[in-house]
Amino acid sequence: MSVKTKGNVPSHPQDELLRTDRIPHIWCSGCGIGTVFSSLMSGIKKSEVPLNEVAVVSGIGCTGRMAGYIRLDSFHTTHGRAIPFATGLKLARPDSKVIVASGDGDLLAIGGNHFIHAARRNLDLTVICVNNFNYGMTGGQMAPSTPFGAKTTTSAMGNPEEPFNFCQLAAACGATYVARWTSLHLRRLTDSIREAMDKRGFSFIEVLAPCPTSFGRRNKMRKALDIARFYHEKSVIKNDIDPSGADLDFGKNIVCGRFVDSLRPTFLDNYGAINRKEIGDWPNLDNQKKPSERKTG
């Protein structure tokens, strides 16, 4: 086995961060996850965090496979449990950057409890949720993100449930950075990932991504390009608004933007402060500085 690219395939700008011997990936044509993955790699490079200190943790599902393609310490855990696994990883290595890459079902159905508590604790994690409005890997079932009335294999006549507004939920639980983009907003998404990594605290980025294979074909969005056009026409950017007003309504519009960018002490800040009379030589909170403040070497 070799990490060299095969045959005459030209090298890719992201080869440094790719496990090229695992390509081709499993994602369907027209899927938005690859674009988000590319932004993630660009964001990691732009953050200037030493690559040895970055880990990607995922759960199960299409987005969960990101951890398998990135050439960093990467952990593909159980369904819904990426955040608690990442919690242990981060607390064991306070000076590291731990990124959670998760799908909507993984993060907010089976993993919903962990999501709200990690945000409440303000654990210094960067959580990226690729929202494709359904469970893609299992063939397109309804999820907590599926729009009301949308058709899936487990809501053939239309989804009878109302979906979550993930960004509103994250903000309500105390996340210090909350943003929503679509997989078309490549530049903004990349910048947002870099900002989220720089942010000390629980950062959450929701990325709306087309799933023509499982979701689109049952909801009159069969072609990836049609979905992209739909996103392009419907999305409006409203930075700094209260995310409770950030509609995600296919009938009206899709509000994107950076909704929350605030500061409050992280779990480790508070743990260190409260235990200051007891604490030994860990955690060394000085190591949690932004990359620009970090001593190199």
Add this chain to the structure above:
Amino acid sequence: MAGKAVLTGVHFLNGDYACSEGALAAGCLFFGGYPITPATEVAERMARRLPQVGGVYIQMEDEIASMASILGASWGGKKSMTSTSGPGFSLMMENIGLGLCTETPCVVCNVQRAGPSTGLPTLVGQGDMMQARWGSHGPYETIAVAPSSPQEMFDFTVWAFNLSEKYRTPVMIMADEVVGHMTEKVVIPPEDEIEIVNRKKPEHPPEKYEPYFYPYKAGPDGIAPMANFGEGYNVHITGLTHDERGYPGMDPVTQVHMVERIVNKIRNNVDDIIDYDLFMMDGAEAAVVAYGISARSAKRAVKDLRAEGKKVGLIKLNSVWPFPESFFRGLAKDVKAMVMPEINLGQMVLELERCAAGNCLVKLVGHAGGAIISPKTIKLAVERALKEA
């Protein structure tokens, strides 16, 4: 002010506290906890003690999360642990499987209470023994130890950490409510007298591995060196069936290779892992086989029977999984009867029956839970077995 990890000296501790001290002495620096009777005191002690030694206690939102967190912490390079009881143990099963599959050293202490379901939260049980062995899905081998006193809660917790580090696998401490809550003398030895085993590490720096480090390439002992997160080895760890590179391989060949190795690394080392004590077994015609709190009752019963001239001994299982199969196959030919008291309606006794293979009588002294089995009950059962055999 930083405290000490090893509180050398003579203490008067309950079993749960002794377990925590054992963990700290073994080098545990991370505890993901969730309150549950009768294991709460383990978490409470760790919450108080870990900051003193530079570790971290976090109270997770449920037992699923606490189990996931200790796996993460272990990959972060810290020895890690959680404690729970029946209902929480059930919730942990999926991530225990992830720990087995990804070969993640960590320790789970189950202070057993009477079940099923919520059962008797404050009263003793030994009903999770088979769950410890088979509770997570798929084929695997597991290691579990069963302390019978606060002193053993300390000693066996150190031992559990050492086994988990040596064999790169989650290890379970199958305690019970009485052992967890009883307070007895606990002697904590000087730090340099406590044997500590640390996980095998890669021999070379990351750049020496071409094209990259294989996180599951085992040596002849079946155990692969472990590169922690942040050390530059760019490991990929997955609960999917994976090859030596850690890459998923969705085929029976990869499955057979992976599962057989993680099973055989335990099976091929049973002599190193398994531990039991023999008590008054000289010339014994019947053996009481017991573990945990039931071994304490059994010892009294055996002493009383010997005082009456009956040739009865005790085999106290210190480790319960893997089961000492070859030992009991041999013993079954030397004794007339084996009697096993356990606070369930027949779990480990099934293993005993399997190993006895009809060569001697095997009798269960069972109890559905909520109380320990009295020495008198065990004594009567042995007397009956000796007549029957």
